[in-house]
Amino acid sequence: xxxxxxxxxxxxxxxxxxxxxxxxxxxxxxxxxxxxxxxxxxxxxxxxxxxxxxxxxxxxxxxxxxxxxxxxxxxxxxxxxxxxxxxxxxxxxxxxxxxxxxxxxxxxxxxxxxxxxxxxxxxxxxxxxxxxxxxxxxxxxxxxxxxxxxxxxxxxxxxxxxxxxxxxxxxxxxxxxxxxxxxxxxxxxxxxxxxxxxxxxxxxxxxxxxxxxxxxxxxxxxxxxxxxxxxxxxxxxxxxxxxxxxxxxxxxxxxxxxxxxxxxxxxxxxxxxxxxxxxxxxxxxxxxxxxxxxxxxxxxxxxxxxxxxxxxxxxxxxxxxxxxxxxxxx
Numbered sequence: 001x002x003x004x005x006x007x008x009x010x011x012x013x014x015x016x017x018x019x020x021x022x023x024x025x026x027x028x029x030x031x032x033x034x035x036x037x038x039x040x041x042x043x044x045x046x047x048x049x050x051x052x053x054x055x056x057x058x059x060x061x062x063x064x065x066x067x068x069x070x071x072x073x074x075x076x077x078x079x080x081x082x083x084x085x086x087x088x089x090x091x092x093x094x095x096x097x098x099x100x101x102x103x104x105x106x107x108x109x110x111x112x113x114x115x116x117x118x119x120x121x122x123x124x125x126x127x128x129x130x131x132x133x134x135x136x137x138x139x140x141x142x143x144x145x146x147x148x149x150x151x152x153x154x155x156x157x158x159x160x161x162x163x164x165x166x167x168x169x170x171x172x173x174x175x176x177x178x179x180x181x182x183x184x185x186x187x188x189x190x191x192x193x194x195x196x197x198x199x200x201x202x203x204x205x206x207x208x209x210x211x212x213x214x215x216x217x218x219x220x221x222x223x224x225x226x227x228x229x230x231x232x233x234x235x236x237x238x239x240x241x242x243x244x245x246x247x248x249x250x251x252x253x254x255x256x257x258x259x260x261x262x263x264x265x266x267x268x269x270x271x272x273x274x275x276x277x278x279x280x281x282x283x284x285x286x287x288x289x290x291x292x293x294x295x296x297x298x299x300x301x302x303x304x305x306x307x308x309x310x311x312x313x314x315x316x317x318x319x320x321x322x323x324x325x326x327x328x329x330x
Contacts, residue, residue, distance in 0.1 A: 004034055004057065010100070012092035015040050017053050017100055025150060030065040031170075032057045035103065052103035053091055060097055068170030073099065075169040078140045086132040088153055088167040104165060108152035113214045115289040117328065118158075123210065123294065124328045126152050126164035127321075130206045133166040134312035138175075138199050145181040145197045146171035147205040149213050175199060184234045185212045185220025189245060189304045192235050194258050200306035203315065207301035215288050218278065232264035238304065239269045240278035245304035293324040 004010075010017040017036040025033065034055040056072075058065035076082045076090045089102035108126060113119060130147065137144055146168060155163040171181065176196040182188065188204035191197055212219050219237050221230035239245055247266065250259035269275055278284060281302070285295050300320040303309040315321055 004032075004055065009039065010036070010055065010094050010098065012094060012100055014092075015049055017055060017092075017094075019055060023054065030058075030062060031069065032059070036100070050091075050103070054101045054103050055094075056099050056101060058097045066097065069097065069099065071172060072168070072170040075137075075142070075172040078137075078142065080136055080139065084133070084136050086129040086136065086166055087169070088165045101167070102165075104153035104163065104167070105155040106153075106157065107150050108154060108164075108213060109149035111154065111157060113288075118160075120291065120294070120324075120328045121160070122154070122157060122162050122164070124325055125162050126154070127206070127210065128316065129164040130166055130209075131203075131312040131316050134199070134202050134206065135316070137172060137202075138312065141175045142172050143175055143197050143199060143202045144169065144172045145178050145202070145205075146183070147186055147202060147209050148183050149209060152209075173197070183220070184230055185209075185222070187234065188306065189235075189238055190306045192231060192238075192261075193248065194253060194255065195306075198306070199311065200309045203301060203309055203312050204306075206312075207298055211285075211298055211302070214290060215285070218284060223274065229261075229264055229268070232261045232268055233275075235261065235265035236269035236272070236275050237278055239265065240275055241281050241284060242302070242304050243280055291324070291327055293320075293327045296320050297324045 004019045006019055006021055008019045010019070016039040018039050020035045020037055023033040023035055036053045036055045038050055038053050040049045056069070058069040060066060073093055081087060082090065088104065090099060091102065092100040094100060130152065133144065151166060151168040153165045153167045175198050178197050179194065181197050182191055182201065182205055186205040186208045188201040191201055208219055217223055218241070219234065221234045224230045224233040235247065239247060247262060250262050253259060253262065281299060297320045300318065301310060301315055310318065
């Protein structure tokens with residue numbers, strides 16, 4: 001079912017879905033998505049029927065899209081995932097290439113950061129959802145390698161009852177399975193150095209996602225002058241923000257590509273004016289207004305060494321997270 005037209009009705013397990021319109025994403029998603037109206041068939045079976053759904057379609061000819069959809073369906077079948085409030089609900093597997101999911105109003109990518117209590121409350125809510133999702137996946141030795149603002153789904157975000165959920169689980173994989181994964185801006189230092197994505201990697205990604213939302217461009221390769229140096233450019237930014245990050249010398253790593261990237265990262269961080277403008281974390285984050293409690297929380301999480309980076313559960317139970325929550329609820 002590679003394409004759907006408005007008005008087309010899909011039959012689900014409990015209700016039907018009338019396709020309304022395509023949904024434009026952030027241009028990084030490889031499946032096609034539509035907004036749909038839910039049409040009840042028997043109110044006695046499911047008394048509380050949602051009004052809207054999101055239909056995701058993977059083209060059978062697109063191997064990556066098909067594989068990601070298979071991963072997403074399998075992830076929802078992990079014990080505790082489908083029932084966890086931190087994840088968008090999956091309503092139906094309509095066929096091998098089509099699934100129906102919970103509709104939420106917008107994404108974090110569509111919301112602009114500005115320093116006020118409503119935004120801080122939003123941050124508190126989506127951080128708790130994101131780190132809780134990490135904990136749920138870690139219980140099954142899985143990690144989400146695709147945390148980004150477009151995958152943080154929001155409803156009622158202009159109210160005091162904002163709902164935040166993690167969506168798009170097509171790149172949830174067993175711990176240690178994927179290398180060179182995660183978007184550049186959210187990629188953990190150890191992943192740049194050739195290690196696979198593990199539990200600490202997704203913790204870094206959540207905090208890096210927040211930092212990049214608050215201060216766009218401070219991490220990642222969006223301003224890299226050439227795709228061939230994207231990895232080196234991104235590593236140089238991490239080194240500028242965290243000067244204590246000990247990047248190994250090229251002689252200490254395997255692989256010619258990584259050796260070249262390490263050499264380039266060292267040179268770029270010292271020679272390129274745009275990168276030299278990035279200051280160490282405490283100074284850089286003072287360029288944008290935020291509460292000190294939030295700055296402390298980000299610093300607490302963004303530890304370049306994965307061996308001493310706090311776990312997701314440790315973050316949620318930490319004094320730093322509690323202080324930020326208390327600041328928001330005062």
